[in-house]
Amino acid sequence: xxxxxxxxxxxxxxxxxxxxxxxxxxxxxxxxxxxxxxxxxxxxxxxxxxxxxxxxxxxxxxxxxxxxxxxxxxxxxxxxxxxxxxxxxxxxxxxxxxxxxxxxxxxxxxxxxxxxxxxxxxxxxxxxxxxxxxxxxxxxxxxxxxxxxxxxxxxxxxxxxxxxxxxxxxxxxxxxxxxxxxxxxxxxxxxxxxxxxxxxxxxxxxxxxxxxxxxxxxxxxxxxxxxxxxxxxxxxxxxxxxxxxxxxxxxxxxxxxxxxxxxxxxxxxxxxxxxxxxxxxxxxxxxxxxxxxxxxxxxxxxxxxxxxxxxxxxxxxxxxxxxxxxxxxxxxxxxxxxxxxxxxxxxxxxxxxxxxxxxxxxxxxxxxxxxxxxxxxxxxxxxxxxxxxxxxxxxxxxxxxxxxxxxxxxxxxxxxxxxxxxxxxxxxxxxxxxxxxxxxxxxxxxxxxxxxxxxxxxxxxxxxxx
Amino acid sequence: xxxxxxxxxxxxxxxxxxxxxxxxxxxxxxxxxxxxxxxxxxxxxxxxxxxxxxxxxxxxxxxxxxxxxxxxxxxxxxxxxxxxxxxxxxxxxxxxxxxxxxxxxxxxxxxxxxxxxxxxxxxxxxxxxxxxxxxxxxxxxxxxxxxxxxxxxxxxxxxxxxxxxxxxxxxxxxxxxxxxxxxxxxxxxxxxxxxxxxxxxxxxxxxxxxxxxxxxxxxxxxx
Numbered sequence: 001x002x003x004x005x006x007x008x009x010x011x012x013x014x015x016x017x018x019x020x021x022x023x024x025x026x027x028x029x030x031x032x033x034x035x036x037x038x039x040x041x042x043x044x045x046x047x048x049x050x051x052x053x054x055x056x057x058x059x060x061x062x063x064x065x066x067x068x069x070x071x072x073x074x075x076x077x078x079x080x081x082x083x084x085x086x087x088x089x090x091x092x093x094x095x096x097x098x099x100x101x102x103x104x105x106x107x108x109x110x111x112x113x114x115x116x117x118x119x120x121x122x123x124x125x126x127x128x129x130x131x132x133x134x135x136x137x138x139x140x141x142x143x144x145x146x147x148x149x150x151x152x153x154x155x156x157x158x159x160x161x162x163x164x165x166x167x168x169x170x171x172x173x174x175x176x177x178x179x180x181x182x183x184x185x186x187x188x189x190x191x192x193x194x195x196x197x198x199x200x201x202x203x204x205x206x207x208x209x210x211x212x213x214x215x216x217x218x219x220x221x222x223x224x225x226x227x228x229x230x231x232x233x234x235x236x237x238x239x240x241x242x243x244x245x246x247x248x249x250x251x252x253x254x255x256x257x258x259x260x261x262x263x264x265x266x267x268x269x270x271x272x273x274x275x276x277x278x279x280x281x282x283x284x285x286x287x288x289x290x291x292x293x294x295x296x297x298x299x300x301x302x303x304x305x306x307x308x309x310x311x312x313x314x315x316x317x318x319x320x321x322x323x324x325x326x327x328x329x330x331x332x333x334x335x336x337x338x339x340x341x342x343x344x345x346x347x348x349x350x351x352x353x354x355x356x357x358x359x360x361x362x363x364x365x366x367x368x369x370x371x372x373x374x375x376x377x378x379x380x381x382x383x384x385x386x387x388x389x390x391x392x393x394x395x396x397x398x399x400x401x402x403x404x405x406x407x408x409x410x411x412x413x414x415x416x417x418x419x420x421x422x423x424x425x426x427x428x429x430x431x432x433x434x435x436x437x438x439x440x441x442x443x444x445x446x447x448x449x450x451x452x453x454x455x456x457x458x459x460x461x462x463x464x465x466x
Numbered sequence: 467x468x469x470x471x472x473x474x475x476x477x478x479x480x481x482x483x484x485x486x487x488x489x490x491x492x493x494x495x496x497x498x499x500x501x502x503x504x505x506x507x508x509x510x511x512x513x514x515x516x517x518x519x520x521x522x523x524x525x526x527x528x529x530x531x532x533x534x535x536x537x538x539x540x541x542x543x544x545x546x547x548x549x550x551x552x553x554x555x556x557x558x559x560x561x562x563x564x565x566x567x568x569x570x571x572x573x574x575x576x577x578x579x580x581x582x583x584x585x586x587x588x589x590x591x592x593x594x595x596x597x598x599x600x601x602x603x604x605x606x607x608x609x610x611x612x613x614x615x616x617x618x619x620x621x622x623x624x625x626x627x628x629x630x631x632x633x634x635x636x637x638x639x640x641x642x643x644x645x646x647x648x649x650x651x652x653x654x655x656x657x658x659x660x661x662x663x664x665x666x667x668x669x670x671x672x673x674x675x676x677x678x679x680x681x682x683x684x685x686x687x688x689x
Contacts, residue, residue, distance in 0.1 A: 157563070200566065
């Protein structure tokens with residue numbers, strides 16, 4: 001077999017190689033984090049300037065890597081602007097896209113080791129995937145309700161697949177995955193509304209109740225489903241869903257890698273080539289969870305002048321985000337460390353192969369430093385989620401009901417009430433969606449009286465109140 | 467590192483960059499005679515289809531027996547019995563999700579196909595439950611049954627029988643293997659006399675953590 005003889009390196013080779021390294025550096029340059037890009041839309045959103053927020057988000061949507069996550073934020077803007085149908089369309093697109101991204105792309109995985117995690121398509125956190133389906137169901141209930149049950153079934157299916165995946169990955173931890181009670185609650189709520197499938201309602205309320213053992217209203221729901229009826233003749237039911245507080249989001253922080261992370265990084269690097277992770281490494285940039293302070297803890301609900309009670313948490317988004325981050329933190333740090341090692345090794349290999357000396361060598365070192373410096377943390381997340389999703393169920397006589405929603409902090413009113421009229425149908429559910437990012441919120445309240453598709457009860461149009 | 471080696475590495479990277487693909491999904495239509503998928507974690511069509519077939523067939527076979535009390539039509543044939551299929555209760559260890567409504571429709575359709583039964587529309591059943599606000603599991607209380615049948619009569623759908631379907635399960639565990647027996651019970655109650663008839667179908671299924679679990683636990687040499 002003829003072995004090729006080593007080629008004589010032309011004198012001009014160093015320059016193009018250096019140039020190609022510079023090109024690589026330039027490709028990775030100018031990457032601000034998603035958190036920074038989202039700062040303006042977030043502030044517009046919390047000021048209640050939803051149209052301006054939408055315009056600002058639409059501009060961000062043009063970026064290929066931000067598109068999917070921005071779509072989720074736009075869905076929230078649509079929903080709170082009284083456009084649940086548009087929100088549903090966006091959420092469906094996000095759901096399908098995240099499903100598609102569940103198997104990792106080899107391309108993106110490889111490229112991300114040479115740039116940063118921001119070049120990878122955002123496949124969503126587990127809790128975001130669950131919340132997408134919960135919001136899909138909620139959006140659907142707020143316009144016609146025909147697909148709401150299907151979305152809760154999909155939610156359940158997702159729960160099962162996540163639990164299965166985590167169970168297989170961590171077989172020693174029996175409760176490695178803690179599901180979101182919201183999904184079970186919504187499924188129970190819809191099954192109870194059939195006035196027939198109380199057994200399904202019991203099953204779902206039982207799970208929700210076991211996840212939130214201190215939640216007394218859930219015990220009431222469970223007892224009613226076990227032995228009572230959906231509502232007394234002549235009464236309908238209002239479900240007040242409140243999006244309370246400003247939700248968590250990711251920010252970039254500089255971090256010293258832990259020994260656990262270095263161990264994982266070593267495995268990644270060893271798999272990539274003949275490299276070793278050094279025992280210590282300079283600080284790296286990783287995402288962290290920021291939780292804005294909240295001046296509201298729940299929403300007080302009055303119906304026809306009578307104070308009924310306050311909403312209770314059914315999805316603690318803050319806790320979910322923090323838990324989810326904790327579970328993946330070591331892997332994120334490890335990837336950043338591995339990336340640093342691979343970049344250093346690439347520069348060293350390039351220098352060695354080109355025998356660079358003097359100024360060329362310094363130039364390549366500088367390019368290498370610039371390459372590492374351009375790296376940013378992946379701070380993409382569903383940024384316009386509330387701090388918590390809360391709910392209250394109220395049974396009231398059929399006809400017009402005057403509902404007042406008051407922001408509360410530890411049970412005390414901290415802002416002005418929002419009045420809204422809801423049309424109640426005998427034996428049917430009506431839904432109210434309100435949003436209180438803070439006590440001074442001026443957002444609108446979305447309402448919908450929903451007739452079951454299997455019944456002949458007319459569906460009233462969506463109403464909104466300022 | 468040799469330059470050629472370095473270039474080869476870069477080439478590999480380029481190939482990797484062009485080769486990666488995301489998780490696309492594909493679908494296909496399953497031929498009617500093709501076997502069902504067997505669920506790895508819970509019951510699916512492979513359990514429910516035979517359960518419905520067997521339970522309905524057993525019930526029909528029993529109800530076609532003509533007795534002295536059987537009302538006979540002018541043509542000399544037994545009159546079909548009007549039944550109200552109240553619903554399916556899932557008392558098994560698993561959530562059956564979207565199967566519940568499908569099971570209802572399957573059982574209802576099979577009963578309608580047989581000439582011995584005449585089923586009333588589910589929408590009428592729902593409307594009667596809505597009007598009376600009675601729970602399906604409380605219809606056996608005499609007052610509730612009278613109220614419920616009276617509402618159906620007023621709607622123009624008098625009934626002779628109430629039909630309940632109950633799905634139950636029993637689980638036996640042996641180390642990392644599990645056997646689950648699924649039972650579908652159809653319970654037919656005569657609203658005039660209170661006499662009940664009941665038929666049960668059973669499908670047993672094994673779940674194993676390893677591929678050899680089936681062979682290990684269910685072989686002819688095992689007691």
